[in-house]
Amino acid sequence: xxxxxxxxxxNPETEISVSCPSLTxxxxxxxxxxxxxxxxxxxxxxxxxxLLEIGDILxxxxxxxxxxxxxDSSVYESEAKLxxxxxxxxxxxxxxxxxxxxxxxxxxxSLRADLNHRIRITMDNGEQLIASxxxxxxxxxxxxxx
Amino acid sequence: MRKKNNxxxxxxxxxxxxxxxxxxxxxxxxxxxxxxIVSSDTAAEQSKISSIYETPGFLSKETxxxxxxxxxxxxxxxxxxxxxxxxxxxxxSLRVILTFVCEIVMVGAAVWxxxxxxxxxxxxxxxxxxGALPCIIAGGIMAYKGECxxxxxxxxALRKKQSEE
Numbered sequence: 001x002x003x004x005x006x007x008x009x010x011n012p013e014t015e016i017s018v019s020c021p022s023l024t025x026x027x028x029x030x031x032x033x034x035x036x037x038x039x040x041x042x043x044x045x046x047x048x049x050x051l052l053e054i055g056d057i058l059x060x061x062x063x064x065x066x067x068x069x070x071x072d073s074s075v076y077e078s079e080a081k082l083x084x085x086x087x088x089x090x091x092x093x094x095x096x097x098x099x100x101x102x103x104x105x106x107x108x109x110s111l112r113a114d115l116n117h118r119i120r121i122t123m124d125n126g127e128q129l130i131a132s133x134x135x136x137x138x139x140x141x142x143x144x145x146x
Numbered sequence: 147m148r149k150k151n152n153x154x155x156x157x158x159x160x161x162x163x164x165x166x167x168x169x170x171x172x173x174x175x176x177x178x179x180x181x182x183i184v185s186s187d188t189a190a191e192q193s194k195i196s197s198i199y200e201t202p203g204f205l206s207k208e209t210x211x212x213x214x215x216x217x218x219x220x221x222x223x224x225x226x227x228x229x230x231x232x233x234x235x236x237x238x239s240l241r242v243i244l245t246f247v248c249e250i251v252m253v254g255a256a257v258w259x260x261x262x263x264x265x266x267x268x269x270x271x272x273x274x275x276x277g278a279l280p281c282i283i284a285g286g287i288m289a290y291k292g293e294c295x296x297x298x299x300x301x302x303a304l305r306k307k308q309s310e311e
Contacts, residue, residue, distance in 0.1 A: 105308060105311060108308070112297050112300075140300075142307070143300065143307055145303050
């Protein structure tokens with residue numbers, strides 16, 4: 001893979017162009033990572049590709065080797081793995097609350113202590129998620145309660 | 147869309163048991179002391195007779211002290227397994243099982259050792275449990291208030307963090 005950087009003070013904004021013989025999964029992954037930098041995530045729904053604003057994402061969930069992206073009213077599928085998205089979205093306020101779930105801090109509506117030291121998380125759209133015991137402790141630390 | 151989790155929506159079992167244990171032990175201490183003060187050797191003799199003929203009677207001072215010791219041991223066992231401070235068992239269900247197995251063994255040993263079959267009747271146990279109910283309810287209320295406070299703190303910290311970010 002060849003990488004060329006052209007620094008030109010006359011350019012009004014940063015522009016990234018990708019030249020490739022075909023759209024391979026590797027190229028798609030590179031594009032997806034660049035999109036995250038632009039606060040956008042490439043997702044799919046019913047065979048169509050969408051560019052989702054990261055701010056609209058409530059949480060992400062891995063299920064049966066697939067990664068689903070949940071917004072207020074829709075569910076999309078992402079090609080990326082959950083751990084990759086965790087790394088990419090960490091700076092945007094996303095963190096893990098269980099082995100298979102990443103949530104966005106700003107979209108949490110309320111928290112409630114649950115049985116067995118877990119935390120029940122109510123999202124902005126009313127959906128409830130459970131932070132497992134291990135991640136509940138991390139969440140408490142993140143909130144400055146420990 | 148994702149299915150909503152319908153989990154058992156109650157206070158953490160460890161906190162609940164700790165509070166009820168505290169309430170139950172206090173009730174035991176108070177009731178045992180009161181009964182200890184009012185009981186007499188005559189009452190002890192009457193208890194012995196009444197246990198044979200199944201008529202109302204009083205418990206002896208000795209039996210009441212045994213009751214107290216057993217109640218305190220019960221509280222100690224619950225603290226050991228449920229609090230997570232002495233023995234750290236990750237699963238709540240395993241904690242509950244361990245607690246109750248140990249309590250049953252301990253009470254069984256007490257019944258056999260102190261010969262409660264002769265000195266304590268079923269009526270005494272029923273009265274004792276009914277007497278403890280208000281304290282258990284109070285323990286439940288204490289646990290609920292504790293839960294509310296924890297939730298308030300957690301949500302306040304969440305709002306603060308959200309405004310910061």
